[in-house]
Amino acid sequence: MKKVLLSLCTLVAVASADQLVNLKIDGMMCPACVKNVKGSLNDVTGVKESTIYLKEGKAEVKAADGTKPEAMCAAVKKAGYGCAVAK
Numbered sequence: 001m002k003k004v005l006l007s008l009c010t011l012v013a014v015a016s017a018d019q020l021v022n023l024k025i026d027g028m029m030c031p032a033c034v035k036n037v038k039g040s041l042n043d044v045t046g047v048k049e050s051t052i053y054l055k056e057g058k059a060e061v062k063a064a065d066g067t068k069p070e071a072m073c074a075a076v077k078k079a080g081y082g083c084a085v086a087k
C-alpha cells in the first residue's frame with residue numbers, strides 16, 4: 001500500500017510540471033488583438049496560462065511540459081498574427 005501511494009505522488013509531480021514559453025507576436029494593434037491572441041493560445045491543449053504584452057509584441061505562456069511551442073504559434077497564426085518562438 002505504501003508503495004502504491006508513493007508512485008501516485010510521483011505521477012502527480014510529473015503531471016504538474018510546467019514550462020514557460022516565450023513567443024514573439026507580430027501584428028497586434030489593440031486590446032482586441034490581445035484578446036484574440038490570448039484566446040487562441042489558451043485553446044491549445046496543455047496551455048494553462050498566457051500573458052500577452054501588446055507594446056512589446058510578445059507572449060509568455062505557461063503550459064504543461066511537453067506542449068509544443070510550435071502548436072502555440074500555429075494557433076496564433078491561425079488567428080491572423082505572426083508568431084515565432086523566442087529563444
Ligand SMILES: [Cu+2]
Nearest residue numbers: 029030032033
Ligand atoms: Cu486589434
